[in-house]
Amino acid sequence: MRLGIDVGRATTAAVLTGPAGRIAGRALADSAPTRAVSLRRVLAGLGRLPAPIGAVAVVCDLGRRPVAWRRVAVLRIAPGAHPALGPFVGWPDAARAAVAGPHLVVTGGSSLTGRPLATLDRRAVAGFARRAREAGITAFAVCAAGAPGAPGPELEAAQVIAENAPDAVLSLSYEIGSPGLRERENATVLNAALGGWADSLVRDTRHALRSAGIDAPVLFARDSGGLVSADYFRRHPVIATAPATPCAARGAAARTGARQAVVRDAGAGPVRCVTLVDGEPVRHERPHPGPLGVRVQLGAPEITEAPAGTEALGAVTDRLAERVPGAPVLTTGGGSGTPADGDTPEEAFDAARYAAGADCRAEIEHIVAAAGTAELDQLLAAARDHALSLVIAAGADPATTKLHTFAHAPVAYLPAGVHRVTARATGEPVTRAQR
Structure with missing residues (x-):
């Protein structure tokens, strides 16, 4: 029942x-x-x-x-931008007052085609993590350009933060939100701020x-x-x-x-x-x-x-x-x-x-870049596997998981071989008898 x-x-x-x-x-x-x-x-x-x-x-x-919102330290890994496009810019005053902690922008991340933009400045990230910890902040949001298709820079930054702020609770943008940088960053910051409510x-x-x-x-x-x-x-x-x-x-x-x-x-x-x-x-x-x-x-x-x-x-x-x-x-x-x-x-x-x-659901939206048909097929297979693994992580019984929808299409404004991939996977929840 x-x-x-x-x-x-x-x-x-x-x-x-x-x-x-x-x-x-x-x-x-x-x-x-x-x-x-x-x-x-x-x-x-x-x-x-x-x-x-x-x-x-x-x-x-x-x-x-x-809601008791948590203050969040925000690390953006992306090419430099005008301060008018920085973290927390454009937020309502009340939202910024409730959530905004220190933030840092370091050069890096990947382009939408997957090309690395710069090597992560680990020393700068380590110093940022220590300063946030000294300020009593444990919630971190990490957002890198191109992360939905190339999460490596976020994972590397997360490792550095964890080494320098052992109590850190991390939200990584490649797990949350759409390919667009600012909306994905906003969602990741809110995710980190909502940890106390969820708990x-x-x-x-x-x-x-x-x-x-x-x-x-x-x-x-x-x-x-x-x-x-x-x-x-x-x-x-x-x-x-x-x-x-x-x-x-x-x-x-x-x-x-x-x-x-x-x-x-x-x-x-x-x-x-x-x-x-x-x-x-x-x-x-x-x-x-x-x-x-x-x-x-x-x-x-x-x-x-x-x-x-x-x-x-x-x-x-x-x-x-x-x-x-x-x-x-x-x-x-x-x-x-x-x-x-x-x-x-x-x-x-x-x-x-x-x-x-209801069933369990997980959804992904990725940008992938392939040099040819064989590579594209491999990337699409990886996206399918990712969606299925996510729905299992979301509580689905592995024996019941399936792809509910899967679609990909070329991105018109990018070079040939770049595709937007969307998928939804579903599965019946694991029950008491299966635990």
Whole structure:
């Protein structure tokens, strides 16, 4: 059996599923100011469990409670640039005040074609690591030009930092974000800053589950769909800061059978709206404001907010409906609380039900450069293997992993032989019996 829990803004929902996704139990509780209490309430509402739980999937947005952001030391490995393009430039003032630590730009990295640009200045990196450590900073973000296709400079810098700041917690950009340098750097910095939030969410969840007598692998929903293991989430929290509305939208699609729709997620606060195309929320195609309003490019769904019961909500709905003419408008979410008569609408369980049956997912976007067909084939095979290894690291049972999508195309503005590669791998979560 698998358990899905949606720690929502207004309510916390839990759905227990058995073979073939059959619902074996569910509960709904008013959300408390703290996650731990919300989790304990809904687990108590499930009552006695009919069978051991194989895996638990949790949906929880970053905005559920105040976040203790970590200050981050940022190392950029790239050709020199104007100070107006440096780390933290263009960030909202509040974001910079919460997160910004010391930063250093050293020459190096690789071009998009994989050509090394300069040898890493290890002495400069070592001095930077020591200064950050003396300032009491342990979170580091490392971002090198060309890293998604050539991560060597980041790995070398990480080794130097670890030698000079043994307590360092490192986020490397080649594991996070898109090929674009600035958005990838922003995402990596936010990832490092979110480490404390991820640790506390995992700790609260595991403690609540143990209190309820549940010993099972814990997974978390990611913004772009699917699940990742608790350990993967702790290393890459920036990919899972706003999964609630996308999960609820996918759950609404499964409940109604609608493949195209405009979905309104109603809860405490503004209504969140998304467009579904072929059962999936439409994603941002360009950089967009992420956590703290910082611009990132992580493939997250487009979410538009509007106050409930206003003309603005109708205008948002009409605009989104232009993408899917004739499609229905679906409502999902927990509303403003648990109905007094106990007649809870099905839409309150959409996100939890989706999470209970979701698979693990991992996605990559790389730039590769090949001199000929044989080399390109080797690089594409390596990209496939990388995607499959990532989804296993994200908690998938190796026996069930597969490539869900794989595509590559020449990059028009670069020399011949340079291709953009994208892949998504999926797999069923490892369960309690398989640990």
